[in-house]
Amino acid sequence: QVQLVESGGGLVQAGGSLRLSCAASGSIFSVNVMGWYRQAPGNQRELVATITRDGSTNYADSVKGRFTISRDNAKNTVYLQMNSLKPEDTADYYCNADIWPFINSGRYYEYWGQGTQVTVSS
DSSP states (O other): OEEEEEEOOEEEETTOOEEEEEEEEESOSEEEEEEEEEEOTTSOOEEEEEEOTTOOEEEOTTTTTTEEEEEEGGGTEEEEEEOSOOGGGOEEEEEEEEEEOSTTOOSOEEEEOOOEEEEEEO
């Protein structure tokens, strides 16, 4: 059983910073792409950033230059450093990972965390 557990959300004023963490645990043979998505009330879930195992990153245009995604492969953990936060960054943030659970699983499976709330006040 694989679990993704996020932490680090909260309330912050505009211009402030938060750091989200997401740790994958359980039966894990290999972790491929990890990422962060967000969903604001009334909106669809959208990509924030992704990072491959070798560190290649991809960001949504709306967060480029403000957010930084990183990972610790030894800990199966992905981070999202969010700086210069804006009220429009307010959303539930979800961790996502492609995980190969067992050596004989045959492929990667997609897993999601339960979400952590980020609220940016103006």
